[in-house]
Amino acid sequence: MKILFVGFALVIGVLDCAKSDADPVRTIDLHKGENYDKEFKGQDVKISLLEISDSRCPENVQCVWAGEARVGVQVEIGSTVNDSLGLCLDCTVTPGLADAKTYTVDGQSFRIVLTEVNPYPKDTTAETIEQKAVFELQ
Template sequence: MKSNGLNLVLTIVTVLLMVGYGQPVMGCTQHFPAETSPSDTVMRAPLETPVQLGHQQGALIESETIRVEFLEITADSRCPSDVVCIQAGQVTARLRVSLASEESTVQDVISLTLGAAAGDQAMAKFDSYTIELIEVDPYPVSTEEIAPSQYVVTIVVSEA
């Protein structure tokens, strides 16, 4: 029994190493790993340009040094377009932001809120960049529920 458990642990460690958790080879410039290069879920985008990201989609901004990924909508209390409300409500998006350099990759998860009553919570600073949430679609309608996969956020990344 002990050897089966040890074999399982060794197999997991081997798989993790094969996936790319090792350090880059000396002399190589570190950019984001191959799995974060542009694909169906990651696109390239210039600085200071509105970028639309679908659920679980990311964008590599400015020469692949900063990556922003739309994780989920954590709250959507916006007043439906076919209803009259006292307050407009707000919507909060969670984003993963990563910044690669030759030495390391720094990563954080941020929440940005549109329609927040107190203060400007639609913008966050990350290293030398500002990430701003511009829009969240679709806008709610009282007769329709929005599935998590339907949400699209529009963000702008600029130099701080």
């Protein structure tokens, strides 16, 4: 019985070490005007969603171009980073915009990735639904 307990404790210890070595990733959902304000990798991180602009072609509609979804965010990391930027999904028309931005603070990398803008447009006659942007903080 003691051998079983020691073996179990060893497996739990190994799994716990493996989990702590992995880079953390947080998924953040924000509506326009909302903020994410929490500690991440030992730094205070604040992400504010300032705007969403969505020109993607609605489902079941034939469009000349696919469109793009853009967001404007304010990013603060510790006392070092204070940046306003635009992130974009499916950007082909707006040069210089990407879906991610990486910052380095005190030797640590912080990457903010725009992964989704929801809901996806349905058709041109549907009523406006409040959209949200989904980010990964890596």
